[in-house]
Amino acid sequence: MKRIYSSHNLAAVHHARNLLETEGIRAVVRNEFLSSAMGDLPPAECQAEVWLLFEKDLQAAETVLKNAFSLKSGEPWRCNGCGEACEAQFTQCWRCGAFREN
Numbered sequence: 001m002k003r004i005y006s007s008h009n010l011a012a013v014h015h016a017r018n019l020l021e022t023e024g025i026r027a028v029v030r031n032e033f034l035s036s037a038m039g040d041l042p043p044a045e046c047q048a049e050v051w052l053l054f055e056k057d058l059q060a061a062e063t064v065l066k067n068a069f070s071l072k073s074g075e076p077w078r079c080n081g082c083g084e085a086c087e088a089q090f091t092q093c094w095r096c097g098a099f100r101e102n
């Protein structure tokens with residue numbers, strides 16, 4: 001097992017996992033419920049994480065996530081489909097699935 005991604009944003013973590021699964025890379029989400037269950041832990045310990053089932057997928061997984069997350073960074077953007085405010089790393093609205101237009 002190899003950790004490939006972690007974030008306080010649960011939607012981002014699931015998005016990352018979905019991206020990997022779409023590419024045929026097996027991955028699981030861990031620590032999904034930690035943040036609510038363990039209020040005393042330091043923030044780094046409460047991040048939800050995406051773990052690869054197979055370490056051989058590491059390079060492919062990094063490429064997938066890099067392409068998905070690193071292109072658009074900076075300010076959150078507002079979805080034209082549903083008006084939801086989306087994190088900068090998303091290229092697609094997590095709520096309605098509309099693609100970012102700018």
Ligand SMILES: [Zn+2]
Nearest residue numbers: 079082093096
């Ligand atoms: Zn939307």
